[in-house]
Amino acid sequence: MINESKEALGLIEKKLKELRDEVPPRNFNHKKPAEVEINQFWFENKTIDRIMVVLRATGCSHYKLKQGCSMCAHYNATTETPISAEDYITQWKNVVNGSEIEKKTDFDINNYPVLCLYNLGSFLNPEEVPIKAMEEIFASINSLPGIKKTIIESRAEYVNPEVLEKIRKVNNGLIEVGIGLESINDDVRELCHHKNMPDLAVFLKAIKTLHQYDFKALTYVNQKPSFLTEKESIDDAIETTIFAFDNGTDAVSIEPTSLQANSLTDYLYRIGMYRVPWLWSVIEVVRGITEKVGSNLDLRIGGYFEEEILSGSQGIASGSERNELFPYTTSGNCAKCNNRIIDAIKRYNKTYDSNILFDEKPCESCFSIWKSTLTVNDSRSIPKRIIDSLGGIK
Numbered sequence: 205m206i207n208e209s210k211e212a213l214g215l216i217e218k219k220l221k222e223l224r225d226e227v228p229p230r231n232f233n234h235k236k237p238a239e240v241e242i243n244q245f246w247f248e249n250k251t252i253d254r255i256m257v258v259l260r261a262t263g264c265s266h267y268k269l270k271q272g273c274s275m276c277a278h279y280n281a282t283t284e285t286p287i288s289a290e291d292y293i294t295q296w297k298n299v300v301n302g303s304e305i306e307k308k309t310d311f312d313i314n315n316y317p318v319l320c321l322y323n324l325g326s327f328l329n330p331e332e333v334p335i336k337a338m339e340e341i342f343a344s345i346n347s348l349p350g351i352k353k354t355i356i357e358s359r360a361e362y363v364n365p366e367v368l369e370k371i372r373k374v375n376n377g378l379i380e381v382g383i384g385l386e387s388i389n390d391d392v393r394e395l396c397h398h399k400n401m402p403d404l405a406v407f408l409k410a411i412k413t414l415h416q417y418d419f420k421a422l423t424y425v426n427q428k429p430s431f432l433t434e435k436e437s438i439d440d441a442i443e444t445t446i447f448a449f450d451n452g453t454d455a456v457s458i459e460p461t462s463l464q465a466n467s468l469t470d471y472l473y474r475i476g477m478y479r480v481p482w483l484w485s486v487i488e489v490v491r492g493i494t495e496k497v498g499s500n501l502d503l504r505i506g507g508y509f510e511e512e513i514l515s516g517s518q519g520i521a522s523g524s525e526r527n528e529l530f531p532y533t534t535s536g537n538c539a540k541c542n543n544r545i546i547d548a549i550k551r552y553n554k555t556y557d558s559n560i561l562f563d564e565k566p567c568e569s570c571f572s573i574w575k576s577t578l579t580v581n582d583s584r585s586i587p588k589r590i591i592d593s594l595g596g597i598k
């Protein structure tokens with residue numbers, strides 16, 4: 205069994221390496237953020253506009269070490285040479301002063317009470333975002349009266365007192381750190397997601413450390429990695445979310461898998477070995493969680509927000525035909541009901557009213573097909589599934 209796991213891991217890393225090697229050149233402008241968008245979000249009991257700034261970045265350490273997670277393709281949008289502290293600071297300043305905002309002439313960042321500030325990796329890893337940039341940017345955020353909450357992301361191992369102390373010295377505001385847990389099942393997390401977090405203690409310690417410094421913890425739970433059946437992926441997302449809340453996370457974002465070039469899930473989809481989760485399954489996950497722990501939770505569904513792109517890689521920027529940042533497909537049902545259910549999920553995200561999801565009527569074209577997928581069983585172990593899928597592929 206141990207040998208099977210090793211073999212499966214080796215196959216995943218080999219395939220990921222091939223896929224990453226196919227990414228086109230990553231010579232992005234170091235002074236320009238990758239994306240700025242506004243999306244609607246639930247905050248302090250009302251729907252507000254939040255701003256999401258994706259900095260052009262050096263990128264996640266996990267890519268350098270082991271080719272990154274199976275479902276993630278942030279790598280495609282990172283740079284071949286590191287982004288310096290000055291570059292990060294310039295990018296941030298040019299968002300604040302509006303000079304990097306292509307679509308809005310009356311832009312004022314203070315109109316957006318929630319700021320998501322992403323760096324395609326771990327904001328708390330000084331190897332990715334130098335301490336000088338971290339400090340200057342957080343000091344700048346502290347001086348902006350309109351921003352009530354900042355959300356950043358980090359792998360669990362970079363959440364440590366030294367870095368949090370440095371941020372707290374310059375910023376006393378509400379800061380939430382999103383951490384990818386993905387699954388509490390070791391095989392699912394380490395093989396299917398390829399998370400490289402073999403010990404859950406790292407995640408639990410990160411939550412405690414965040415709370416010690418008065419930060420909030422947000423946990424990401426990816427729904428339906430490769431190699432799981434539809435039913436397994438629903439159960440896994442429910443169990444993982446409940447575990448995260450039981451262990452002190454303040455919020456969970458369910459992340460239904462979407463497809464982006466050069467990820468393993470995308471590759472498997474293209475060869476007919478993977479389907480993104482059904483939207484009915486996403487609703488089922490919310491139902492399972494609320495049935496077990498109630499509906500008074502900060503529970504989000506990642507990737508489904510009413511959004512307006514202000515600048516960046518989705519084709520607005522002049523000369524930018526390449527979408528290196530966003531998925532080309534999200535989870536889905538059928539052509540007949542996709543828009544209706546996606547709209548319901550977006551309304552859920554801006555109200556947290558789960559009845560919006562539960563009230564959606566079954567679709568006559570696809571609901572019974574989805575139901576039948578829930579009966580599909582796979583008796584093989586997860587390593588065996590991976591070996592069977594990837595072992596014969598040259």
Ligand code: SF4
Binds near residue numbers: 271272324325399
């Ligand atoms: S999901 Fe997060 S941890 Fe995994 S490769 Fe992407 S950025 Fe890194």
Ligand SMILES: [Zn+2]
Binds near residue numbers: 538539541542570
């Ligand atoms: Zn349908």
